[in-house]
């Protein structure tokens with residue numbers, strides 16, 4: 001990313017997402033505040049915020065149902081359908097913000113992005129319906145996909161029974177999820193107690209048993225753990241208001257019949273099979289108490305010589321809270337090629353691997369082998385420009401999913417750790433360096449070049465480093481988050497890992513002895 | 518640098534309210550799990566499972582209630598622990614010690630609502646009495662905990678995990 005590109009990205013209006021997005025965020029905040037206190041007993045101004053959310057969609061297909069839902073909130077007769085409508089409205093708003101942000105970033109970077117392919121037999125998803133939420137006059141590129149979502153079964157599950165598969169083995173489980181989410185919304189975060197949180201346990205256990213509901217299981221498990229850890233919430237001073245509203249909305253969306261279970265194969269979107277060379281840019285690590293996702297960003301050079309593409313490939317493993325730090329890398333052990341490529345900084349040759357329209361390669365370790373050495377900074381320098389970025393699935397249009405790889409160099413590190421790029425400051429998110437890797441804030445501060453992910457949260461852009469080139473004792477070194485994929489190479493970290501003994505092995509032994517009695 | 522802890526900066530509170538990517542539950546510290554494989558602060562108790570020193574097939578379920586500090590220890594089959602002679606047994610002491618490693622003394626004391634004078638150990642400041650409590654609930658939570666290790670991994674993307682960033686130790 002050049003100084004002029006950064007200046008173009010950050011030079012815009014407040015929040016860098018445009019005035020329309022600002023308006024959308026304000027509506028979002030009003031609704032989120034209502035969830036703090038619960039929809040059952042809303043003071044007038046909070047009911048007004050819900051009504052404002054509904055009013056923003058007055059001229060859209062969602063309009064009537066949202067207006068009805070807002071009335072139900074006032075009269076205290078909220079049904080499941082009302083909540084689904086409100087969640088649909090909130091999803092459309094944050095989707096619009098997402099689109100405005102990504103559009104701004106792509107424009108600044110000159111990055112070309114693939115179009116989301118239309119769903120066969122669903123004309124509404126192909127071109128938008130022109131039903132723009134009134135709230136985003138300035139976010140035109142955003143409004144269209146937002147309207148697309150309005151026209152999809154995701155927002156209107158109850159009105160399109162014909163698109164549902166006949167059998168819903170997961171139906172009962174999903175019903176349980178929706179009831180729990182309804183209780184939460186009616187009670188509000190302030191009213192959540194141990195009993196309400198514990199009521200989610202059984203639901204989550206049932207979700208985990210259904211592979212196609214894994215996304216929802218992982219989401220609810222992380223969410224419930226936060227509520228549990230914050231109990232009793234009534235007396236907690238500061239609440240993660242937007243975050244919990246995000247998680248609640250998302251869970252409600254994913255728990256609609258047909259959203260995750262719509263495809264009988266359980267696979268999202270039809271995939272192309274691809275072969276070629278994968279050049280690794282870095283690995284992003286996501287983690288809560290019972291799950292960790294290693295998400296590798298890479299450039300795919302197709303074997304047939306076509307346009308190279310930006311892709312992501314992920315492995316998610318279930319875990320428990322006491323498995324942390326470098327021990328996390330022991331969990332995805334069966335993906336040996338992936339781990340070796342990360343640890344040894346090599347490119348990977350792949351053959352016939354499914355590529356989803358979302359740009360996600362569905363990893364198959366037996367269809368990959370480790371190839372030549374490849375430095376992530378060199379990859380970013382040479383292969384990132386010109387690589388085609390993937391489309392974003394309509395369901396995943398949320399600002400937090402924006403994680404665009406960029407190369408930044410020629411900066412000065414300021415006192416507070418930001419990168420000064422030709423006079424424009426880029427905040428660097430050194431809190432997001434995973435402790436399973438060797439990259440530290442100190443190394444980032446000593447760096448001269450950085451491959452990272454552009455992210456947007458809390459009203460501003462930040463850079464989340466994945467790999468840096470830095471001077472350590474006058475020697476230029478490259479340090480990346482995935483360097484310890486095969487175990488820590490630093491003696492101090494190796495010692496710490498040995499001290500903690502083998503948490504994974506101990507728990508597996510206990511599981512073997514106690515679980516099957 | 519960014520600061521998203523609610524109390525860490527002048528505008529920390531508003532940052533906490535308006536951010537989506539946060540680590541709300543602080544990560545626990547690594548510890549040796551052989552003796553006390555399971556510890557949690559849940560349902561108003563510090564509770565967990567302690568492996569028997571003599572029989573590798575047997576475990577003890579130990580718990581201490583927040584506020585009252587009343588305690589219990591029994592086998593997972595509800596047989597009372599023989600070490601409870603009017604004071605906490607070695608299993609309960611091990612439970613508290615490991616909880617302090619895992620969560621830090623502050624978080625444990627806050628949860629149990631115990632005043633710990635400087636230099637003292639939380640385990641020595643608990644004033645409760647033995648009060649029978651069913652072990653089954655805690656034991657089944659432990660089994661559920663172990664069952665996570667048997668959930669198969671997946672290579673399909675989970676976009677929802679973008680809300681749950683890994684964080685590093687500040688250094």
Ligand SMILES: [Zn+2]
Pocket residue numbers: 577579590591598599600601606607608609
């Ligand atoms: Zn005992």
